[in-house]
Amino acid sequence: MSNTNALTLYTINMSHYSEKIRWLLDYEGIPYVEQALTPAIHTLPMLLKGGRGQTTVPLVQRGSKRVQDSPRIVDWLAQEYGPLKSLPAESLDEIIAIQRRFDAIGKGVARYLYLPGFAHKALILDIWTQFATPWESRIVRAGYPIIKPMFKLKLKINTKHVAIAEQRIDAEIKWLEARIKQGRYLVGDSLTIADITAASLLAPLACPEEHPIYGTSEFREKMAGVAKLWADSPALQWVRDIYAAHRGQIWQVMPNAA
Ligand SMILES: N[C@@H](CCC(=O)N[C@@H](CS)C(=O)NCC(=O)O)C(=O)O
Structure with missing residues (x-):
């Protein structure tokens, strides 16, 4: 019988x-099982x-x-498992506003990295099939010539949209740099969902070594190599510092394959 109280995270x-x-979930100590798709x-x-049509x-x-x-x-986790230390009630509005601004550049970050990344078919396929069953792996590998253009269309991976993404990322990086001059954390004096959102959504550019995909030398060179203009910026250094200080081990328990 399945445990109806168990939380599954699909990723x-x-x-x-x-x-x-x-x-x-890791930071709040909320138990979950990860299902990698x-x-x-x-x-x-x-x-x-x-x-929801998504x-x-x-x-x-x-x-x-x-x-x-x-x-x-x-929001749902806060309601069901709260109070959460990463969502202190006294600064909620400010934290949520910062979450919103970094959520808004996530797709741009993906767009920005995939444009050059797609030149490295073997790397993309290895990452995509890490948790694939044998038949899923066969479908994705055989279907890559169709999946790739569909994916590019859906995520608007083209030079025009990548140029727009670059400007938006640059603006947020500059915002972050100004903000961290005021203190180590984006709101208050401890880690909140504002920091977690900013650091995780910029992580593919910052390539913190704690991350099992972004931290590899191959990802750094072939996908994040384009992000040279920000590589040594205080903002991406802040992302690496926050990972080093607060992320702990990712995948202490490896995800289940679907
Ligand atoms: N607004 C969504 C965005 C999530 C999102 O864009 N996820 C990407 C992966 S990073 C995705 O699932 N892409 C595949 C798809 O759209 O089917 C959120 O905050 O969860």
């Missing part, structure tokens, strides 16, 4: 929005489970309750 290994919720194969299960991860499920979309998940 994709490379997803930075998934990392945001994984980090929040294979890109492309994730589409139908997430569409059906989410019930195919995105992360999604959490407890019994028959399913919540998709990271800010909605944060």
Whole structure:
């Protein structure tokens, strides 16, 4: 019999929005089981489970309750498992506003890295199939010539949108640099969901060594190599510092394959 109180987190290994919720759960000590989905194969299960016309991860499920979309998940976790130390009531509005601004650049970050990343088919396929069953791996590898253009279309991975993404990321990096001059944490004097959101959504650019995908030398060179203009910025150094100080070990328990 399944345990209806158990929390399942559906993710994709490379997803930075998934990392945001994984980090929040780890930081708050909320027990969960991670179910890692294979890109492309994730589409139908997430569409059906989410019930919102969206195919995105992360999604959490407890019994028959399913919540998709990271800010909605944060709200639901606070309601069900709160009070959360990463969401202090006295600064809630400010924290949520910062969460919103970094959530808004997540897709741009993915767009920015995938444009050059797609030149490295073997790396992309290895990452995409890390948790794939043998048949999923065969489908994704054989279907790559179709999946890749569909993915590029869906995520608007083209030079025009990548240029817009670069400007937006740059603006947020500058905002972050000004903010961290005021203190180590974005709000107050301890880690909040504002820091977790900013650090996890910028992590694919900052490549903290704690992250099992972004921290590899191959990812750094082939995907994040384009982010040279920010590589040594105080903002991305802050991301690495926050990971080093607060992230702990990612995947203490390896995710289940779907
Ligand atoms: N607003 C969503 C965005 C999530 C998102 O874009 N997730 C990406 C992975 S980082 C995804 O699932 N992409 C595949 C898809 O859209 O089907 C959230 O905050 O959870």
